[in-house]
Amino acid sequence: MNSEHSNAAPGTLGKLGDPVVLGLSAGFIVLFVALSIFDINMVSDGIGAGFAWTAATLGSYFQLLLLATFFIALGVAMSPAASALVGNRSYPEFTTFRWLSMIMCTLLAGGGVFFAAGEPVYHFVVTPPAFGTEAGTSAAVAPALAQSFMHWGFLAWAILGSLTAVVLAHAHYDNGHPLRPRTLLYPVFGQRVMTGWFGGLVDACCVIAVVAGTVGPIGFLATQVSYGFETLFGLPDSYGTQLAILVALGALYVTSAVTGIHKGIQFLSRVNVILALIIAAVIFVFGPTLFLTNSFTQGFGEYITSFFAMSTVTSETAPDWWMKWWTVFFFSWFIGYGPLMAIFVARISRGRSIRQMILAVGVMAPVATTVWFTLLGGSGIFYQMTGAIDLTEALNNFQFDVATLTVAQELPGGAFMAVAILVLTTIFVATTGDSMSYSISVVATGHDQPNVLVRVFWGVAMALMAAILLYMGEGQISSLQQFIVITAIPVSLILLPSLWTGPKSAYAMARQQGLVAPLEAPREDPA
Template identity: 75%
Template sequence: MENDQTHHANADRRLGDPIVLGLSIGFIIVFIGLSVYDIDMVADGIASGFAWTAKHMGSYFQLFLLLTFFIAIALAISPAGSARVGNRRDPELSTFKWLSIIMCTLLAGGGVFFAAGEPVYHFVVTPPAFDTEAGTVDAIAPALAQSFMHWGFLAWAVLGSLTAVVLAHSHYDKGQPLQPRSLLYPVFGEAVMKGAFGSVVDSLCIIAVVAGTVGPIGFLATQVSFGLHELFSFPEGFTGQLMILVGLGAIYVTSAVTGIERGIQFLSRYNVFLALAIAAVIFIFGPTLFLTNAYTQSFGEYLSSFFSMSTMTSTDAPDWWMQWWTVFFFSWFIGYGPLMAIFVARISRGRTIREMILAVAVLAPIATTIWFTLLGGSGIYYQLTDVIDLTEALNNFQFDVATLTVAQALPGGWMMAVAILILTTIFVATTGDSMSYAISVVCTGHDEPNMFVRAFWGITMAIMAGILLYMGAGQISALQQFIVITAIPVSLVLLPTLWTGPTSAYAMAREQGVVS
């Protein structure tokens, strides 16, 4: 125990593992430097790596997500599911605060960007798993079901079910740091904990999350800038985007610095209340019957077509479709996996393994499908009844246009659009603060990382987003595609959890006397 405390003290004093810091910051400097030197070379290089990964690794990613989900559910209903995280009888956070923080992690990154536009896209361009005629009543359920596939059970399960169990056991029971390298301890033993190998593992996971978080931060600036221009004729352009970035950075850096108990859970709770209020207005004053029927049918379609959608490969679907939809999203979630699991393990002390897995892999996805139905289902309704026409915008992947167009068509008009812009901003801030916090935990190997380290990572991601926006939104998009490439090494870090998850859970259950 004393050694453990010394290790923590050293880690905190050191402000981070020098190799992890060097590689992570080195990546940011090299990416920006190469972009300045030859922007097209970087974009083209990433695009070809992205296409290769999608084509050759897509099936492996799909299979990995399927196995993660089903093994996690089996573990949740097993006797070991009663073991408690951190060997505590009572949870650190109240259930509402805890669920709010979990909901705000993934739904933020893309749920708000894609919730309005993605279902409408699948409505006007029939997904390959279905043969319905695009733009007709028959296309409604498949369109929503395809969106549920991308943001549902599989997406959430890889973010914090088995991985969080392994991390909770290694950290709370064995005194190992909350770092991705701890996931490989059962395979490589001490070699991964002390040497440069472990530092490289941690760095790869940080780079994936930086790529995945800077994207939404940058896209948010373009989305809010576009929204303010459309609604209030604010001048659109880099200056406006930069001001939005500064404001957003100030919010999430403050939140990350004040910690989980204060800033992070305050923002998450506030946002969940706002999301519930918006959801209620859409449901009560919007096309209520249409949304109710659409949800019932679409969820049924999601369950009945679950395997055909989740196992579709480039032989059944066009390469570009797999690359930009299923494989892109699945890779994105894998890239986030280790750091999101660190966050879930950190906030779930006192919860049972069953509660943790069901909250992350079942409750959160169901809430996500409801949110997608309210925003995207309304979008489909307005598209079907010719109130709006998003065909051209979505064929050009302009999701910021889609979100705002659907928001303005909703009951409340421009007020609803403003509310959704505020919600989007706070959602991205909750991703920014939780990831700044998780990156700092990984860098320092400490549960309560130094305030300056948290602030440093938050500010670094905002600055990177600003530089890339200055070069044009294409570079933000290139960075987003880069997370698909980083998903290959990160998936190898996560892979052992398919068997170490259940063994860790049973070890915890035996130590706590839950199973004999």
């Protein structure tokens, strides 16, 4: 993206960006850590209460928001306006493989790899509320995979960059507005939201949600790799090991973010996808191939036929604990990522059509995710069924780091495959760190090419926050992740207008490019 697409005048923003955005978002980090030091139990109990209230009160609203976003986005993708090109560019800025790699390495990196092995097995040993199959039987395989597909499939991806990316692309490339969350509200509030404290508050809410959503995977990766080092190599699973892993991870994704989208970010994403494809091929060819093929076919079929039953489960038909720790938690997490992911998708999609952008994010990426969950999680189910492993106790205690490594060691290649998956998981989380460090910096500065110091600041801040919280105990990382559900409240309101401004923006772009007929001027009343 060229600098002419940014309207942030020099001097308008400080080197670290809008003082309101910086003050509120950085202030949140300092306040959360300070309060945790002062009274860990107070912070955990307060967030837990807010988490439970939000899940019980607004869970259905979050579900309906994702459903509406997905189906309206599909409608836009099938409309005549979908042929409009993004960014006033007649050819794509990135090759298709590089573009799709950067898209895939966002949500899937944020937790999909961490949950891919354990979640299907969990739903296999604990039957999801939408189904009545007996847990642990062959009949439970398809529902277990289908429930995992629901959490990481079409609805999850659509909220990340379909309608919202269209709104931002039109506002930014055609009308010169900055790539910031506040721009999503410009069609509603006009210029009032673009300057002053209101716009800063909108941006800060989205930054805080992403910080909460990204620090969690960063922290949990350190615990997962540390546990893996102890299991595989006998190294101590200690805070010192976790800290060393955080330093290495932070150095990796900060370097990637500093070098930018055209270098580090797209290179790391490309390496990530290539490694994932190699691992996937090894699992499919040398693992339980027939079982995986049948499980995917049946699981995806169950996903489609039970789509509405799973996506509309409420606390009336499911236990409260299940809703808040599974469907509502995941959907809230994706809502929190929504605005900044849309910024990233709009930024890398210049020269692509609206149809390509929506289908890549809302259809292609979810299907690829279901394949990945089948390979890792389906293998886990197979080994659980045959008695090679038993993850029931670990998963009932939500020890997904144990599940990932246990399944990995049973895969073809054993320890070698376990190391490969640990490396892949590390790079996946690094791609989340670099893309979100970059996107937060774009939001903070209002500029498409944010200052290098700003990218370093946010990358280091997230790694440092993870290190401090891990020192206090993994419970504080869990508390921060629960906070995601609370941050989804304001962010969902920022995303809500895209349900109608998304189609309007698509048609406005199409009219500007002569793809649809212009609006007729209102006729004067003869009287």
